[in-house]
């Protein structure tokens with residue numbers, strides 16, 4: 001099974017192309033592939049391009065625990081670059097593809113340094129995220145988590161996010177509280193988690209705990225969600241640089257919370273997976 005490894009700010013994915021391999025991708029095989037030391041090790045698998053009857057391209061996004069995600073910011077930028085690198089699309093014109101969390105549109109301006117992605121609209125609506133309880137926008141709500149009382153704002157970018165503004169940010173905070181928030185009873189589909197420090201009206205910093213992946217150096221959809229929450233809370237303007245352990249993404253919040261994300265993608269390697277890892 002051929003794979004193509006890319007990373008976006010240290011958030012690394014393996015692209016597995018169904019047109020080049022017949023090995024099935026499922027929960028079990030994804031776990032084996034992503035397992036550090038025993039498999040290739042990665043923050044996820046991007047399975048595509050799959051083609052619909054009308055010729056649209058579809059992408060399936062898998063977390064290292066084998067669960068399927070509706071959307072990924074770094075994942076979609078990486079996949080856009082793969083489509084151009086392998087000649088499925090060219091970089092002259094923007095192109096779109098489907099994810100479980102909706103359509104995204106890629107503008108490949110400089111395939112290494114600048115891929116702009118129209119990520120779809122952010123929503124704070126509980127039924128869309130989902131968050132339990134009566135239908136409402138989940139903005140500045142109190143949540144008891146592992147003996148602490150946090151104030152959270154929840155966002156769907158197609159996939160679920162829980163943003164926690166804090167004054168003091170650390171990796172340890174994400175490692176300690178992330179798993180409790182990810183699996184909190186309020187989130188029936190679990191959630192991605194961002195601890196967010198506002199630096200000024202154009203800069204925020206986040207530490208991330210990803211659903212199905214754990215601590216990651218960067219997350220594109222997390223950056224979109226955190227920027228949308230900061231803007232909604234009146235803490236920032238609509239153009240924000242999001243600083244993460246792995247680097248920085250630029251997020252623009254357009255009308256109706258449509259989100260545009262800009263960032264780099266690095267091609268790391270191409271390889272062949274041995275069947276032995278599935279035994």
Ligand SMILES: N[C@@H](CCC[C@H](N)C(=O)O)C(=O)O
Pocket residue numbers: 011044063068069070071072073074075159160192210211212213216218219220221222
């Ligand atoms: N790393 C991604 C997010 C991947 C999916 C996420 N773990 C989920 O389960 O929703 C990104 O860059 O957005």
